[in-house]
Amino acid sequence: MAYQALYRVYRPRTFDDMVGQEVITQTLKNAIEAHQTGHAYLFSGPRGTGKTSAAKIFAREVNGISPDTDETQIPDIIEIDAASNNGVDEIRNIRDSANYAPIEAQYKIYIIDEVHMLSTGAFNALLKTLEEPPANVKFILATTEPQKIPATILSRTQRFDFKRIDDTTIQTRMAAILDKQSVEYDQDALRVIANAAEGGMRDALSILDQVIAYGSDKVTVENALQVTGSTTTEALLSFLQQVSEGDTRNALQTLHMILLDGKDAQRFVADMIGLLRDVMLSPIAPNLIKTTASVELLKQLNQKIGQQRIQIMMLALDETQKELLQTMQSDVYLELLTVKLSLAGSESTPTSSKINHSQSLATPKHSSEAEPSVSPSMTVDDMSSPITKPSSSPVKSTNNDTQSDTQQSALTQEKIANVDPEPVSQPVASNKKLSARTGQEAVFAVLSVARRETLTSATQLWPELQQQFDVAKQAFLTIAKPVAASDEAIVLAFDYPALLAEALQDAELQAQLVQQLSESNLPFSLVLISKDEWKIDRAAYVSRLRGGEKITVKLSDIPVVKANVEKIPVEQDDTVAVVNDTPEIVKQAQSLFGEDLVNIVD
Structure with missing residues (x-):
C-alpha cells in the first residue's frame, strides 16, 4: 500500500478526535443531538486548524453515517474547491442541483472550501440559495480570509472562528502519534516543531513527517532544527x-x-x-x-x-x-x-553608558587647545556622547565618568606632590588622515552646485560599492545613503548620530570610501551628516533660496573634521597652579565632581 502522510492518516474522524477547538466541537455536537442544526455555516480561521475536517465530521454525523465511512463514497456530501471553481457557472450548477433530493442520506451537504476565492458574480448567484435553501440541503463554507466574504453572505451563516492550536496541545498530539508509530522522540524536538507550525496541526504533522524521514531512528532536537531551519x-x-x-x-x-x-x-x-x-x-x-x-x-x-x-x-x-x-x-x-x-534604545541602556564613557575618554579634558571632533552645526543633544568644546562650561557626566575622573585627579595630585616630572606625551597619531567634512556650511557648499545626474549615479552604484568592504563595514554603511552630490563631493546621511560620530573619526573607512568612489568615477570628497541634520539643512537651504539669498560658500574653504586627541595627564611642575585661597565651596565641588570638571569663573 502507498505511503500516506501523517496528517492524512491521523485526520480526525469524530469531534472527539479533534483537539484545540473544544468550544466549536461541543456546540456542533449539541446542535446535532438536539436536531437544531442550521442551513448554512461558515468555518473561518488559520490554515491547518481543522476547518475542513470539522465540516466533513459534521456532514457525516448530521446524516448518521459511521465515522469509518469515507466521505468520498457518499454522493450526498459534495466538496467543492472554490479556488478552481470560482465562476458563476459552477455556482449555478450547485444552485440547480440543490433542488434535487438526496440520494442516500437525509441531508445533501455542500462543503465549499476557500470560499473567499469566489468571484463577485458567483457570490451573487449563491446568495438567494444560501438564504433559503431546500429543507434537505445544508451549506458549509470554509475560509482562511473571512474579511473577503461579502457581508450579505456572512449575515446568512452561523459563523465559527477556529483558533490557532496552542503548542502544548500540538506536542501532546504529536507524542500520541509517535507512540502509535513506535518512533522514539525528544520532547524538546516536539517543542521546536510545534513552534515552527505556528498553531497549525496539519503543518506540525507535515514537519514531523519530514523530521522522521530525515532521521528514521529518533526524532531529535538537531534533526528538528535542521528541517525547520530554526536556530539553537x-x-x-x-x-x-x-x-x-x-x-x-x-x-x-x-x-x-x-x-x-x-x-x-x-x-x-x-x-x-x-x-x-x-x-x-x-x-x-x-x-x-x-x-x-x-x-x-x-x-x-x-x-x-x-x-x-x-x-x-x-x-x-x-x-x-x-x-x-x-x-x-x-x-x-x-x-x-x-x-x-x-x-x-541606546540612550537609556548600559550600552550607551559604555559608548559615552569611551567617547568621553577619547575627548581631551585638560587641554584648552583641543578642537571639537565635529562641526558646531551638529546638534549635541542628538549625539550619543558629549562633545567637549574649548573653554566650555561645566559638563555633565555619568557616575562612572565622575568616579574615573576623581581617581585620575587624585593620581595626578599625588604625582605632582612627588615632583617627578616626565615629558608630556604626544597625541596619538593615526596612519591615515581624516578627509571628511560635516556641518551645514558643507552641505550648502554641495547643494549650491548639486547635480541630479551625479546623485542618481551615486544612488545606483551605492549597493555595489558597499560590497567592496568587509562584513562589519558593509553593515555599517547600510545605515548611510547618498542624499546630495556635485561634481566635487557627495553627501552621505547616517540614520544614527552615534554611528555618524564614529564614521567622522574613522580615517580608514574614509580613505577606503574615497578610493572606492574614485574607482567608480564618482565625486570622492565626503560630507557626512545625520539624517535629521540633512532634513534641517535642506529645508534651511530652500528657505534661503526662496528669500533671494545667493549662497556662494565653497567646499574647499571648509576644513575637514579634526581627530580627537588622546593625552595622558600632564606631569610638569608648571602645568598646575596651586591656589592657596580657594573658597571652601569650590573645594567641596572639586571633591565631589573632580577638579577637571569644575571651572572657576572670576
Whole structure:
C-alpha cells in the first residue's frame, strides 16, 4: 500500500478526535443531538486548524453515517474547491442541483472550501440559495480570509472562528502519534516543531513527517532544527547578549555563523521575536515561557536590557520580518537589523553608558587647545556622547565618568606632590588622515552646485560599492545613503548620530570610501551628516533660496573634521597652579565632581 502522510492518516474522524477547538466541537455536537442544526455555516480561521475536517465530521454525523465511512463514497456530501471553481457557472450548477433530493442520506451537504476565492458574480448567484435553501440541503463554507466574504453572505451563516492550536496541545498530539508509530522522540524536538507550525496541526504533522524521514531512528532536537531551519537557543542567546551589549562586530560574526549553518532568515527573525517575548514575560509570567532557556537567565537578560528597549527591539524585528518578504538580499537586511538592535534604545541602556564613557575618554579634558571632533552645526543633544568644546562650561557626566575622573585627579595630585616630572606625551597619531567634512556650511557648499545626474549615479552604484568592504563595514554603511552630490563631493546621511560620530573619526573607512568612489568615477570628497541634520539643512537651504539669498560658500574653504586627541595627564611642575585661597565651596565641588570638571569663573 502507498505511503500516506501523517496528517492524512491521523485526520480526525469524530469531534472527539479533534483537539484545540473544544468550544466549536461541543456546540456542533449539541446542535446535532438536539436536531437544531442550521442551513448554512461558515468555518473561518488559520490554515491547518481543522476547518475542513470539522465540516466533513459534521456532514457525516448530521446524516448518521459511521465515522469509518469515507466521505468520498457518499454522493450526498459534495466538496467543492472554490479556488478552481470560482465562476458563476459552477455556482449555478450547485444552485440547480440543490433542488434535487438526496440520494442516500437525509441531508445533501455542500462543503465549499476557500470560499473567499469566489468571484463577485458567483457570490451573487449563491446568495438567494444560501438564504433559503431546500429543507434537505445544508451549506458549509470554509475560509482562511473571512474579511473577503461579502457581508450579505456572512449575515446568512452561523459563523465559527477556529483558533490557532496552542503548542502544548500540538506536542501532546504529536507524542500520541509517535507512540502509535513506535518512533522514539525528544520532547524538546516536539517543542521546536510545534513552534515552527505556528498553531497549525496539519503543518506540525507535515514537519514531523519530514523530521522522521530525515532521521528514521529518533526524532531529535538537531534533526528538528535542521528541517525547520530554526536556530539553537544557545546561538539566539549569544546573539541577543551581544547586541544588548552593543558588541556589533561579534554579533555580526554570530549572525554569519548562523546563516552558514543553513538557517532560514525568516525563521531566525521569528525565533528572535519568540526569545525576546520570553525575556519580556520572564519576570511577570514565567509560566508562559516557551524557550528551553532557564528562567533565571531570561530574568537576568530582562533586567539588563529593560522592558522599553525590548519593545523597541521587537518592533525592529517585526519591521525586518516584513522587509524580508520583499527582498532577495536577506543577509544584508539581517546585518542592518543587527546594527539596529545594537543601537536600539541606546540612550537609556548600559550600552550607551559604555559608548559615552569611551567617547568621553577619547575627548581631551585638560587641554584648552583641543578642537571639537565635529562641526558646531551638529546638534549635541542628538549625539550619543558629549562633545567637549574649548573653554566650555561645566559638563555633565555619568557616575562612572565622575568616579574615573576623581581617581585620575587624585593620581595626578599625588604625582605632582612627588615632583617627578616626565615629558608630556604626544597625541596619538593615526596612519591615515581624516578627509571628511560635516556641518551645514558643507552641505550648502554641495547643494549650491548639486547635480541630479551625479546623485542618481551615486544612488545606483551605492549597493555595489558597499560590497567592496568587509562584513562589519558593509553593515555599517547600510545605515548611510547618498542624499546630495556635485561634481566635487557627495553627501552621505547616517540614520544614527552615534554611528555618524564614529564614521567622522574613522580615517580608514574614509580613505577606503574615497578610493572606492574614485574607482567608480564618482565625486570622492565626503560630507557626512545625520539624517535629521540633512532634513534641517535642506529645508534651511530652500528657505534661503526662496528669500533671494545667493549662497556662494565653497567646499574647499571648509576644513575637514579634526581627530580627537588622546593625552595622558600632564606631569610638569608648571602645568598646575596651586591656589592657596580657594573658597571652601569650590573645594567641596572639586571633591565631589573632580577638579577637571569644575571651572572657576572670576
